[in-house]
Structure formats: C-alpha cells, structure tokens
Amino acid sequence: MPITLISPDESKSLFPFFKAPAACGFPSPAADYLEQKLSLDQLLIQHPAATFFALAQGSSMQDVGIFDKDILIVDRSLKPSNGDVVMCLLDGELCVKTLYRRGHSVELQSANPAYTPIILDDGQTLDVWGVVIHVVHSLR
Structure with missing residues (x-):
C-alpha cells in the first residue's frame, strides 16, 4: 500500500x-x-521534527473517525500508550490500528466490527511508526 x-x-x-x-x-x-x-x-503539531502526515486508506478505523482519504497527523516522538491509535508496520504491511498491551501480549484492533482483532504471536514483527494525534477529515 x-x-x-x-x-x-x-x-x-x-x-x-x-x-x-x-x-x-x-x-x-x-x-x-x-x-x-x-x-x-x-x-x-507539538513536535515538528518528529511529525509527519499520511493518507488513510480503507474503512477499518471508521468508528474512531478515520475515513478513507483522511489525512493523518502522526507524531513519532510519543511513546504509544494502551488504547492509542498508531501507524505501524506489521510483518511488512503498513496499517493504522488501536494498540492494546495485555500482559505480555500485544493486540491491534480495528475500529470497525467487520474486522477481527490481531493478536500478535511470537513470529510476527511490529514496528510502531508513531501515534496518530489528529485527523483531517473533509466534509465534501
């Protein structure tokens, strides 16, 4: 993508x-x-040197107000907290999901009931690129 x-x-x-x-x-x-x-x-933008913009694609995060073709404002300087929406690379695939840590396990959840949560197993790699801090959404 x-x-x-x-x-x-x-x-x-x-x-x-x-x-x-x-x-x-x-x-x-x-x-x-x-x-x-x-x-x-x-x-x-609080941290200009660590912030970038990205184009959202798809409908998996619609229930948190992120829609197809929205502009995401992502801050790389923030440490992701439980429940943050993050942009990440999961096994080489770029995605935006809500991050949850439960004990030693990590779960990525969509904000659309049509998508099942992703529970990471030991063989998977996850690189969090940053925390989505704002969404620019056009009404037209």
Whole structure:
C-alpha cells in the first residue's frame, strides 16, 4: 500500500481565529470576536521534527473517525500508550490500528466490527511508526 508523506512547510500560514465558540444552532455575529491569528500547524503539531502526515486508506478505523482519504497527523516522538491509535508496520504491511498491551501480549484492533482483532504471536514483527494525534477529515 503506497503512503504519501507530506512535509510541513517552513513558512507558517496564519488564518483568522474567532475565539468565541461557534453555535451550531443559531447564527452569531462572530466578526465581533476576532481575537488573533491562528496557525494550524502550531495548533496541531507539538513536535515538528518528529511529525509527519499520511493518507488513510480503507474503512477499518471508521468508528474512531478515520475515513478513507483522511489525512493523518502522526507524531513519532510519543511513546504509544494502551488504547492509542498508531501507524505501524506489521510483518511488512503498513496499517493504522488501536494498540492494546495485555500482559505480555500485544493486540491491534480495528475500529470497525467487520474486522477481527490481531493478536500478535511470537513470529510476527511490529514496528510502531508513531501515534496518530489528529485527523483531517473533509466534509465534501
């Protein structure tokens, strides 16, 4: 499965940021609340040197909000914790799954009931590339 890596641009783009919460029921004159400029890379990326972007493929993680063609923001500097969504290489195959450690065993779970959990056995190799910290999902 090919993966597209996108490097964050050195020049940061700043966008208007309305600090007041956006009501999803009644319109609000948000222009009165323009407070500052917002850089999405500053908001979403804590460790720029250890962060990369990847393109999601498939439906196995849909129940955690990761859909086909979403952009994943992955931080390689974070130590994976139990229950983290990780990008990993399992026996040479790149995948995104939820990581669980149960005693000495490791389990990778999809977030779609159509997929069965993967319980690693002694002959398998697992390399965790990083923790998925954000997902960019288009509504169109």
